[in-house]
Amino acid sequence: MKYRGYGDRNYPELFQRYEGNPILTADMWPYQANSVFNAAAAEVNGETYLLVRVEDMRGMSHLTLARSKDGFTNWIIDEKPTLLPDVENHPEELWGIEDPRVVYIDELEKFAVVYTSYSEGGPLVSLAMTRDFRVFERKGPIMPPDDKDASLFPRRFNGRWILIHRPMPAMRAGKAHIWISYSPDMIHWGEHRILFKARRGGWWDAHKIGLSAQPIETNEGWLIIYHGVRETAAGNLYRIGLALLDLENPARVIYRSHQWVFGPKEPYERTGDVADVTFPCGAIYDRDQDRLRLYYGAADTCMAVATAKMSDLLEFLKSGG
Ligand code: BMA
Numbered sequence: 001m002k003y004r005g006y007g008d009r010n011y012p013e014l015f016q017r018y019e020g021n022p023i024l025t026a027d028m029w030p031y032q033a034n035s036v037f038n039a040a041a042a043e044v045n046g047e048t049y050l051l052v053r054v055e056d057m058r059g060m061s062h063l064t065l066a067r068s069k070d071g072f073t074n075w076i077i078d079e080k081p082t083l084l085p086d087v088e089n090h091p092e093e094l095w096g097i098e099d100p101r102v103v104y105i106d107e108l109e110k111f112a113v114v115y116t117s118y119s120e121g122g123p124l125v126s127l128a129m130t131r132d133f134r135v136f137e138r139k140g141p142i143m144p145p146d147d148k149d150a151s152l153f154p155r156r157f158n159g160r161w162i163l164i165h166r167p168m169p170a171m172r173a174g175k176a177h178i179w180i181s182y183s184p185d186m187i188h189w190g191e192h193r194i195l196f197k198a199r200r201g202g203w204w205d206a207h208k209i210g211l212s213a214q215p216i217e218t219n220e221g222w223l224i225i226y227h228g229v230r231e232t233a234a235g236n237l238y239r240i241g242l243a244l245l246d247l248e249n250p251a252r253v254i255y256r257s258h259q260w261v262f263g264p265k266e267p268y269e270r271t272g273d274v275a276d277v278t279f280p281c282g283a284i285y286d287r288d289q290d291r292l293r294l295y296y297g298a299a300d301t302c303m304a305v306a307t308a309k310m311s312d313l314l315e316f317l318k319s320g321g
Pocket of ligand 1: 099238297300
């Protein structure tokens with residue numbers, strides 16, 4: 001559908017919330033948990049896997065797998081934590097592991113799980129590989145603190161891996177922007193540069209921005225779903241915007257949305273441990289149905305899902321939305 005510019009009231013909302021939201025809550029968990037949110041998403045043998053951040057009753061997080069055949073209902077949740085912090089071998093995981101993003105790397109026939117380790121020195125970016133979401137091979141930290149909101153791309157570009165991440169300027173001296181970095185082996189990273197910046201002043205994404213879901217490959221470029229934070233007198237507002245990166249050179253931003261496309265509205269998004277947060281860490285693109293399923297943490301408390309037509313998202317970006 002053609003977007004006619006700012007203030008087009010006839011333009012429908014791009015994302016439709018699933019009527020059964022929230023799809024996962026702490027009450028459904030097989031063991032005691034405070035909150036279940038900010039899950040990575042992957043398609044595995046036709047099933048939807050969510051690697052869910054579970055916050056325990058001490059305040060520390062680990063990751064647990066929930067699986068569903070249709071991606072909306074009948075979730076089968078692991079009886080025990082799937083990936084716990086391993087503080088003995090990885091002291092950087094001291095205060096938990098959070099907010100994973102997963103991509104399937106064809107070349108390696110493995111999933112790459114990039115997650116935040118909450119270390120004594122602040123949050124940092126860690127990497128683990130898995131074939132089956134049972135056995136995880138930790139690669140350790142790949143970006144020092146403070147850094148989070150990271151994902152790999154699922155393939156190499158001119159022989160090199162690419163990571164998107166969000167370093168935090170020291171002492172909060174500047175704004176927090178989205179960065180891109182390169183590596184020959186996923187361990188040694190360099191050529192760091194800003195991919196796109198937090199806006200300034202009155203913009204919805206003026207305070208800080210960060211990658212949300214993993215990059216999604218479309219025919220027209222890599223769809224980037226990112227969160228923008230607005231500081232208000234009542235606290236932070238976490239909303240979602242879009243960008244499109246060049247297919248062969250993801251350092252080139254082709255489009256970036258001016259407006260946010262999704263934000264807190266429903267009671268489960270507006271009320272919880274942290275009010276007014278919609279925070280996706282994973283999405284699944286059903287190409288045959290032109291559908292994107294966006295999985296998001298709501299109010300740092302539960303998991304929800306919303307869907308959009310991929311063609312609408314691309315059209316919105318292209319027509320200056
Ligand atoms: C961010 C991250 C997310 C969290 C969000 C809102 O900085 O820590 O895990 O969902 O804040 O509290």
